[in-house]
Every structure is written in C-alpha cells, then in structure tokens.
Amino acid sequence: QLRVPSGSWHILAWCVHQHGGGCVWCPLPSKAATRSHHDLAQVDIYEKLPVPFGLVRFGVAPDHPEVKNVINTFTHTARSDRCAYYGNVTVGRDVTVGELQQAYHAVVLSYGAEDNRVLGIPGENLSGVYSARAFVGWYNGLPENRDLKPDLSCETALIVGHGNVALDIARILLSPLDFLRKTDITDCSLAALACSKVKRVWLAGRRGPLQVAFTIKELREMINLPGTQPVLNPADFTGLENAVKDAPRPRKRLTELMVKTALEKPREKAAMVQAAIPRLWGLKFQRSPQEVLPTPDGTRVRGVRMALTRLEGLGESAKAVPTGDVEELECGLVLSSIGYRSLPLDPAVPFDTQHGVIPNSSGRVMGVPGLYCSGWVKRGPVGVIITTMNDSFDTAQSVLEDLQGGVLDVSVSREGFGAVGSILHSRGIRPVSFSDWEKIDAAEVARGKAAGKPREKIVDPQEMLQLIGH
Missing domain, CATH: 3.50.50.60 (FAD/NAD(P)-binding domain)
Structure with missing residues (x-):
C-alpha cells in the first residue's frame, strides 16, 4: 500500500499549520479534478497545532461562516479509513523531512506562508x-x-x-x-x-x-x-x-x-x-x-x-x-x-529565499524525487481559496503520474506512521488524533452555545491538550 503524509489541502501532502495561506483541508481529489486516482493510497496528515483546518479556522473572517462550511467536507475526508490525522507535531523540529521520506513513499509540503512581508x-x-x-x-x-x-x-x-x-x-x-x-x-x-x-x-x-x-x-x-x-x-x-x-x-x-x-x-x-x-x-x-x-x-x-x-x-x-x-x-x-511570506522548513528541502517558494515543477520539488509541494509555498502568496484548491489538484496529479510512471517505487514497503510514531514517542511528542480534535470541537461548541455563538475557540494549546488528557 502507498503510504503518504498529507497536508492541509489535499491527498498526498502533510502540513505545518500556517493561517497565512495555502493551508486549508480539501477533499480527496475526484477523478474529474485529477483525471485519475489510487484506490490503495493511505494518507497521513501532520499538523503543527492540536486543531486542524488551518486557513479556514484561523484566516477566514469570523463573519463569513458560509466559507467555513467546507469543514464538513474536510471532516468527511478525515474520517476515511484511508486517512489519519496527527496534530501537535511540528515537522522540522519533532520529526525531520528526511525521516518522513524514509517512512513514506511520497511527501507533499503544504505549509503555506507563516511570515509576513x-x-x-x-x-x-x-x-x-x-x-x-x-x-x-x-x-x-x-x-x-x-x-x-x-x-x-x-x-x-x-x-x-x-x-x-x-x-x-x-x-x-x-x-x-x-x-x-x-x-x-x-x-x-x-x-x-x-x-x-x-x-x-x-x-x-x-x-x-x-x-x-x-x-x-x-x-x-x-x-x-x-x-x-x-x-x-x-x-x-x-x-x-x-x-x-x-x-x-x-x-x-x-x-x-x-x-x-x-x-x-x-x-x-x-x-x-x-x-x-x-x-x-x-x-x-x-x-x-x-x-x-x-x-x-x-x-x-x-x-x-x-x-x-x-x-x-x-x-x-x-x-x-x-x-x-x-x-x-x-x-x-x-x-x-x-502580503505574506513562506519560510524554509528543513535544511533538506530546497528553498528560494528571494521568492519565498520551494523550487518546483508542477509541484515536484526540484532535485528531490518523491518530495512535492502545494499552495503558497509552491507558487507564492497569491490567489484565494479556490485558487489554492485547484493548485492542490495539480500537485496530486503529479504524484499520481509519478506513481503510475514508476518514479515512486512502491515495491518496497514503508511503515508510515508506524515509523514516525516511534520517532515521536522517543522524543516525548504525543500526537493528537482526529477523535481527540472532536473532543476539543465539542467543548468549543458547548462554550459557544452558552454565549449564543457558533463556538468559543480555545486559544491556548496547553488547554486543548489538557482537555483531551495529554
């Protein structure tokens, strides 16, 4: 089976959360969007914060609730038996990109723009x-x-x-x-x-x-x-x-x-x-x-x-x-x-500091087979959500083409989170699961209901972790 850490936008990517752009969960690409798909693909999502949804949660204005309805679709994706979410994991610190590459057949970076001009x-x-x-x-x-x-x-x-x-x-x-x-x-x-x-x-x-x-x-x-x-x-x-x-x-x-x-x-x-x-x-x-x-x-x-x-x-x-x-x-x-600005994540990943992007061709990171990127870190901080969504389909298509063309060698088994989980455990990092997030979600909605609001966001990560017994 293909094991791939996934990012906030789409299948076959992982993400360090940045609200500045390029980090919104997107449904698994449809056949229409990517022209093909892979029935055995397993997607693991790594997220810096305990809570998911990146730009939808932290970038969309609070008085634009209709935009946030896409969370329902994202949640459906996250509950798929071929998708797993691991929050509270900072890639580049808690686990390196090199370690992810050893654990997965493909890695897609979709961590947006965490800095500002x-x-x-x-x-x-x-x-x-x-x-x-x-x-x-x-x-x-x-x-x-x-x-x-x-x-x-x-x-x-x-x-x-x-x-x-x-x-x-x-x-x-x-x-x-x-x-x-x-x-x-x-x-x-x-x-x-x-x-x-x-x-x-x-x-x-x-x-x-x-x-x-x-x-x-x-x-x-x-x-x-x-x-x-x-x-x-x-x-x-x-x-x-x-x-x-x-x-x-x-x-x-x-x-x-x-x-x-x-x-x-x-x-x-x-x-x-x-x-x-x-x-x-x-x-x-x-x-x-x-x-x-x-x-x-x-x-x-x-x-x-x-x-x-x-x-x-x-x-x-x-x-x-x-x-x-x-x-x-x-x-x-x-x-x-x-405007916003992306930053380099890991010394192992090429980065164009002048333009604030990872050098790539259709999402394929230049000179690093099996490594991909999407969103603002791929093409710069321009466009709106639908722009980044379409861009994610383009990168997913590149991954699928490389899979079908033999660029990605899936003949060798990769452990995926089995390997990464051991690394995180040895470093004292406890990932947050999607079911853990749903407990945080329920608490926020309950607090919001008491105040006549859709939710009252918890803003302290330590309080989030305490809520789920971490």
Whole structure:
C-alpha cells in the first residue's frame, strides 16, 4: 500500500499549520479534478497545532461562516479509513523531512506562508503598528497571536494594502458589535472591540483603483456595512469607466462599483453625512508609506508620512514611482497588509529565499524525487481559496503520474506512521488524533452555545491538550 503524509489541502501532502495561506483541508481529489486516482493510497496528515483546518479556522473572517462550511467536507475526508490525522507535531523540529521520506513513499509540503512581508521603513516597530497577519490571528484565535492586545484607543486607523485581508480588518474594526457577537470571534477580541474608539479607517495603496487586489464581494460587503459611510474621492475615478471597457469582467465590475460609490453622494451632503454616520472608511490611492511618525515621547505611532506616487505602465503591470511629494496622515493605529511570506522548513528541502517558494515543477520539488509541494509555498502568496484548491489538484496529479510512471517505487514497503510514531514517542511528542480534535470541537461548541455563538475557540494549546488528557 502507498503510504503518504498529507497536508492541509489535499491527498498526498502533510502540513505545518500556517493561517497565512495555502493551508486549508480539501477533499480527496475526484477523478474529474485529477483525471485519475489510487484506490490503495493511505494518507497521513501532520499538523503543527492540536486543531486542524488551518486557513479556514484561523484566516477566514469570523463573519463569513458560509466559507467555513467546507469543514464538513474536510471532516468527511478525515474520517476515511484511508486517512489519519496527527496534530501537535511540528515537522522540522519533532520529526525531520528526511525521516518522513524514509517512512513514506511520497511527501507533499503544504505549509503555506507563516511570515509576513515588512514595510521596511523607519518607525515600523513603534507601539500601535501591527502586521495584518498578527491582527487576523488575534481575532481568529490563532494561539501564537492570543496575547497581541492591540491598542484600539485612537479614532483613526490606517491599513496599508488594498487586498481582501485589508477589507476584512476594516470590516471587523467598524462592524456593529451585535453582528460580531453572533460569530466565532474570540471572546477577548470581542471585549477589546467593544471598547474600541476607532471611528475612521483608511486603506492606502501604492497604486490606483485599477490595481486593487480585493474582490467585488468583499468590497460590496464593506460598502453595505450598517452604520458606516464609504468616503471615495470622485477625482480618483475620472475616466476609469472608459479605461475598463475591454478589461476582464471581474475587474470591470469591481471598478464600476467603486465609481458608482464615489459618485452617488453629492459633495454638498458630505458634511451632513459625516455628522449622521459615526464611522467612516475610505480608499487612498497612489500613496506609499515612507515613515511611521512617533508621538513626542517617541513611544507610539501618531501618523504616517506617505510618498505620493505616479503610475508607469497600464493595468495590473503598472508600477508606482515616487513623485517626490509627501503628505502626512494622522492615525494612532497602523496595520500592514502587504502580503505574506513562506519560510524554509528543513535544511533538506530546497528553498528560494528571494521568492519565498520551494523550487518546483508542477509541484515536484526540484532535485528531490518523491518530495512535492502545494499552495503558497509552491507558487507564492497569491490567489484565494479556490485558487489554492485547484493548485492542490495539480500537485496530486503529479504524484499520481509519478506513481503510475514508476518514479515512486512502491515495491518496497514503508511503515508510515508506524515509523514516525516511534520517532515521536522517543522524543516525548504525543500526537493528537482526529477523535481527540472532536473532543476539543465539542467543548468549543458547548462554550459557544452558552454565549449564543457558533463556538468559543480555545486559544491556548496547553488547554486543548489538557482537555483531551495529554
């Protein structure tokens, strides 16, 4: 039988959990998705945390429960008699990739992007400046971010970035508490947001409206958020309707929505609108952060100096070039949402540090037969869940082709978890099974029910382990 450690996305992969991308469980590939399958394949999933589901649990916004319904399909996969889950195992520390390769016929790395890109500007480490990854992890209950304690005592927040994550953060900051109380947002985050003084959120990007990375669904949701008013400068959208006439339909519809939103409120009513609506948000274009400005005592952020830019080129390939002009934007909270970055996992695995990916061809790790990769660590931190899902099918197909073509030698038996379990035991590591996870799940759902929520996430791994008797 083929024994393969599996990753958070798909059959024939294992994963170190990273909420930043590329780590969502996916059903076993169908014949339509991979054009073939293997009836004897055994899949073992290794996960860093005691709890599964990666990006679905820790990356999807709490007010998007419909996206989390895929957990039902993932659970069905995990309960298959050909699939086993081993949580609480950090690959690269508790067991090496080399040891996995000795135990399995194939290993697929699908560990996403655990780091974030930095702004690389003075003042970035001041109090009040946070990465989007850490902030999202905080309100979604990612254990490593549970003690973030962001300071929400200011009235104006600046989010650097024009992607879906930036919109998610803006929406969470401005959402009515009654909306959030019905979600699985963590209790400590809800308490902090209840005391928040943030009333204005600006989202700034280096380029223009034609280069924003968010999608129309998320923009429409933000525009329709109760109790808030979008503030878009009509001058930013002059002539754009003509510019997108021949653009792909998603870009055209997205631009038309921004134009409509910018123009639908007469300017003379702006003051009245601001007086009636307590919370505002807006998009600022062609502005690149140059320096985070400190308060007089030098301890925390008071604003950001922005370099104004002009665009060279057209469409999504346009480059932002500084004009030499600058402006200062006052704010007491800065959230950097400029992208994620994968990190090398194990010295035995090739890694391109410049691009933050494992060098590969259709998921086959270059120079290492039997080793594969998928998700953001394979192709970089771009795309949404469906993109990564399709990418996982591509890698699974590569594994199956190598199996059928004799690249993977299955004539020699491999012990799979039998060998890895012995290694973990010798190192004092006790894996968490899927049935163990279901006990944690039941406890979270029970706590949530008592609070009128879908679940109350446990954010401390030690509490999770104690709950299941580890």
